[in-house]
Amino acid sequence: MDVQGRRIHITGIVQGVGFRPFVFGLAQRLELTGWIRNTSAGVDIDVDGSPEQLRVFTSAIMEEAPPLAHIDDILITEREPDGFASFDIIPSAPIPGAFQPISPDVSICNDCLSELFDRHDRRYRYPFINCTNCGPRFTIIKDIPYDRSATTMAPFEMCSACETEYQDPLNRRFHAQPVACHDCGPQVWIEDEHSGKTIAHREEAIHQARKRLIEGQIVAVKGLGGFHLACDATNQAAVSSLRQRKLRVDKPFALMMPNLAVVEKHAFLSPAEREILISREKPIAILTRRPNSTLSRDIAPGQDTIGVMLPYTPLHHLLLEPATDFPEALIMTSGNLSEEPIATGVQEARLRLSELADCFLFHVRDIQTRCDDS
Numbered sequence: 309m310d311v312q313g314r315r316i317h318i319t320g321i322v323q324g325v326g327f328r329p330f331v332f333g334l335a336q337r338l339e340l341t342g343w344i345r346n347t348s349a350g351v352d353i354d355v356d357g358s359p360e361q362l363r364v365f366t367s368a369i370m371e372e373a374p375p376l377a378h379i380d381d382i383l384i385t386e387r388e389p390d391g392f393a394s395f396d397i398i399p400s401a402p403i404p405g406a407f408q409p410i411s412p413d414v415s416i417c418n419d420c421l422s423e424l425f426d427r428h429d430r431r432y433r434y435p436f437i438n439c440t441n442c443g444p445r446f447t448i449i450k451d452i453p454y455d456r457s458a459t460t461m462a463p464f465e466m467c468s469a470c471e472t473e474y475q476d477p478l479n480r481r482f483h484a485q486p487v488a489c490h491d492c493g494p495q496v497w498i499e500d501e502h503s504g505k506t507i508a509h510r511e512e513a514i515h516q517a518r519k520r521l522i523e524g525q526i527v528a529v530k531g532l533g534g535f536h537l538a539c540d541a542t543n544q545a546a547v548s549s550l551r552q553r554k555l556r557v558d559k560p561f562a563l564m565m566p567n568l569a570v571v572e573k574h575a576f577l578s579p580a581e582r583e584i585l586i587s588r589e590k591p592i593a594i595l596t597r598r599p600n601s602t603l604s605r606d607i608a609p610g611q612d613t614i615g616v617m618l619p620y621t622p623l624h625h626l627l628l629e630p631a632t633d634f635p636e637a638l639i640m641t642s643g644n645l646s647e648e649p650i651a652t653g654v655q656e657a658r659l660r661l662s663e664l665a666d667c668f669l670f671h672v673r674d675i676q677t678r679c680d681d682s
């Protein structure tokens with residue numbers, strides 16, 4: 309067989325989107341040998357195979373790339389074959405002064421959401437469940453190339469079960485840098501603002517946060533790119549208190565609702581607006597409010613529209629889990645005093661949000677880059 313070699317350099321959003329696992333699987337399928345690595349300038353591939361295999365390989369890279377990837381440019385040069393014995397993902401290579409765009413954070417995918425509420429799954433109700441197709445990227449990365457060691461997940465050493473998934477080419481979490489579980493990953497806890505004491509950890513912390521929200525309290529929630537201030541959107545006293553504390557005269561508050569059924573109960577929803585809400589960006593959509601909605605009028609004073617988003621992290625889904633006694637909608641506004649930047653750190657939140665919140669739902673994964681909602 310006529311064996312040739314190719315050197316391929318790819319630029320674009322090709323890190324943190326499952327690109328290396330995709331290329332690895334493609335090479336395995338086509339029985340090619342070589343390697344792939346991240347660099348500070350993109351992705352490099354050295355590959356050996358027949359001319360037809362290489363043609364199919366390069367075409368498939370462009371045509372079958374993961375949905376979160378965006379290829380800006382692909383440079384292919386011929387070279388002599390190196391006689392590789394296998395195809396491997398090799399360690400990343402930093403390149404001083406190089407530039408590499410990073411994927412934005414991605415809302416929880418349907419597979420992870422299913423596992424989150426599956427009693428038989430080992431990540432059942434784990435607030436930081438993620439995989440190659442979803443989870444944090446931009447807000448946790450410290451440096452390029454994108455590897456776990458260059459993110460705020462570096463302090464969390466993977467347990468043997470997570471490590472096995474991370475190394476398995478057939479697993480959805482193959483080379484998913486933020487991969488973690490109950491045993492080895494970040495956890496949540498809740499603190500009372502007035503006493504400063506920890507009230508509860510893990511699942512009980514989420515339960516206590518929900519209890520406080522039912523009671524009309526304001527909860528500061530550490531999220532993906534910063535803190536939210538949350539309260540019951542149907543509780544007039546809670547909404548008025550939040551306006552007074554935040555010094556927000558009449559600017560509308562953003563709302564988070566658990567699902568489309570609840571959204572349609574409070575707002576008119578066109579097919580296009582429905583698609584926008586469920587898209588992976590999970591943006592805030594401006595919707596026309598229904599006249600019979602039970603939401604507080606102080607959410608958007610003097611307006612007939614409301615800004616609504618759906619949960620986009622596993623923690624949000626756990627916090628907004630529908631129940632007979634739980635609010636149908638929460639205000640989820642930025643954790644700051646009006647016109648100030650959103651708070652991101654635990655100590656920063658204790659200092660800056662102590663007059664705004666009644667309690668804090670914290671987690672221990674650091675936010676490297678603050679980021680507001682879409």
